[in-house]
Amino acid sequence: MRSDKYLWEVSLEIYRQMYKEAEPSADFDELMKSGETKKRQWFMKYYLDKERQEEIFESICKKHRITEKEREKLSFEIWLGVAPSFIKKTNPP
Numbered sequence: 272m273r274s275d276k277y278l279w280e281v282s283l284e285i286y287r288q289m290y291k292e293a294e295p296s297a298d299f300d301e302l303m304k305s306g307e308t309k310k311r312q313w314f315m316k317y318y319l320d321k322e323r324q325e326e327i328f329e330s331i332c333k334k335h336r337i338t339e340k341e342r343e344k345l346s347f348e349i350w351l352g353v354a355p356s357f358i359k360k361t362n363p364p
Contacts, residue, residue, distance in 0.1 A: 272338065272340055272341055273341060275344075278341060278344055278345060278348075279348075281331060281332075281335050281337065281345060282345060282348045282349060282352070283299070284331055285327060285328055285331050285345070285349055286299045286349075286352075286353065286354070287299045287300065288327045288331065289319055289324055289327055289354055289355055290302065290317060290319075290355060292319055292323065292327070293317040293318060293319040293355040294317065294318045294319070295316075295317065297317060308353065313353075314353040314354065314355055314356065315356050317355035317356060318355055318356050318357070318358075318359050318360070319354075319355040319356075319357060320357060321357035324354055324355070324357060328345075328346075328349060332345065
C-alpha cells in the first residue's frame with residue numbers, strides 16, 4: 272500500500288476536480304489558502320451531482336491505479352470529508 276501522504280495527494284486531486292465542476296465552481300486550493308475550508312460546513316455552499324462525484328472518484332482512482340484497500344481509505348476521506356453537497360438547495364416560495 273502506498274503512503275498516506277500519497278493518498279492525501281490523490282484526495283486533493285479528487286476534491287480539486289469536484290469543486291472545479293461544482294455549482295458554483297471553485298478553486299479548491301484557493302479555498303484552502305483563503306481559510307474558507309476552516310469554516311463550519313463551508314462545503315454545503317457547493318453542489319455537484321452524486322453520480323458525477325462518483326465518476327470523478329472512479330476516474331482518478333483508475334488513473335492512479337488505486338488498489339481496493341487504498342480505495343477504501345480514499346472513500347472514507349472523500350465521502351465523509353468535504354465533498355460538495357449532492358443535494359441541490361431550492362429557494363422556498
